[in-house]
Amino acid sequence: MPEGPSILLLKEAVSVFEGKKFVQVSGNTKLDLSALQNSKVTKFRTWGKHFIICTKALNLRIHFLLFGSYRINEERETKPKLRLEFTNGFINFYACSIKMIEQPIDVAYDWSADVLSDKWDAKAARNKLKEHDEMLVCDALLQQEIFSGVGNIIKNEVLYRIRVHPENSIEKLPARKLTELIKEARNYSFEFLHWKRNFELKKHWLAHTKKVCVRCQILLKKKHCGKTKRRTFYCENCQVLFK
DNA sequence: CCGGTTGTTCAGCG
DNA sequence: GCGCTGAACAACCG
Numbered sequence: 001m002p003e004g005p006s007i008l009l010l011k012e013a014v015s016v017f018e019g020k021k022f023v024q025v026s027g028n029t030k031l032d033l034s035a036l037q038n039s040k041v042t043k044f045r046t047w048g049k050h051f052i053i054c055t056k057a058l059n060l061r062i063h064f065l066l067f068g069s070y071r072i073n074e075e076r077e078t079k080p081k082l083r084l085e086f087t088n089g090f091i092n093f094y095a096c097s098i099k100m101i102e103q104p105i106d107v108a109y110d111w112s113a114d115v116l117s118d119k120w121d122a123k124a125a126r127n128k129l130k131e132h133d134e135m136l137v138c139d140a141l142l143q144q145e146i147f148s149g150v151g152n153i154i155k156n157e158v159l160y161r162i163r164v165h166p167e168n169s170i171e172k173l174p175a176r177k178l179t180e181l182i183k184e185a186r187n188y189s190f191e192f193l194h195w196k197r198n199f200e201l202k203k204h205w206l207a208h209t210k211k212v213c214v215r216c217q218i219l220l221k222k223k224h225c226g227k228t229k230r231r232t233f234y235c236e237n238c239q240v241l242f243k
Numbered sequence: 244c245c246g247g248t249t250g251t252t253c254a255g256c257g
Numbered sequence: 258g259c260g261c262t263g264a265a266c267a268a269c270c271g
Contacts, residue, residue: 002249049250065250067268078268095267097251142250151249208249227261231248 001064004048004116004149005193011044011051013072018044020086027082029098047109048148059101068096113148115186116193122182129170129178137173137181138166139226147185152230153208154192158184159234160207165241166225166232172242207233
């Protein structure tokens with residue numbers, strides 16, 4: 001569920017509820033959502049892995065973390081953390097983190113960091129990366145302030161596709177490679193979106209969870225790289241470690 | 244059936 | 258105050 005493209009698919013799936021009044025708001029959440037009763041959804045938005053429910057009174061942020069899920073017009077065994085009921089259906093959210101967004105939404109969010117947004121700004125990403133010279137690229141791709149929406153799968157696939165070793169620091173990357181990294185983070189995210197929409201995401205993985213490099217046929221390395229220590233699949237032969 | 248994970252935050256420690 | 262570690266959350270797959 002969790003990477004950015006999946007959240008965009010959620011937004012598409014619930015667009016039928018935009019502008020609709022809440023018939024009932026309920027769930028396990030400890031947040032006081034009484035302000036939502038008799039209110040309506042003005043808009044659904046996303047920022048990377050954040051799913052944002054906008055109302056006149058307040059904005060709610062849903063984050064699915066690792067295990068979160070949702071159902072539309074469908075129940076599960078467990079009680080939802082949040083249930084939004086409309087006249088034309090309902091959404092249930094399970095095992096997610098829910099927060100009120102206290103600041104005005106454009107203050108709270110840097111839209112230019114969202115790799116799937118029209119507002120995505122590659123130049124801004126490059127400037128942010130320049131402030132983290134010593135950060136490893138495997139960590140940098142997971143920084144949501146820089147690449148909002150990129151998760152571990154996208155990280156692995158991007159680095160494999162551009163033939164960059166995950167343990168290069170930002171400063172070691174030739175300018176041309178840095179450009180490629182930034183470009184592919186967005187490009188692959190849209191491919192992910194397309195494949196996920198067609199239920200064929202996994203079959204397009206080249207590195208993530210894979211055993212063998214499709215380019216060199218050698219065994220891929222699996223290692224918990226960087227400060228983020230997320231599992232990283234890479235080819236020690238064709239993904240270059242720059243000196 | 245167990246181990247691990249498409250993620251993030253926070254407490255506790257040295 | 259820092260950086261690091263582990264816990265917590267709690268679902269599903271292989």
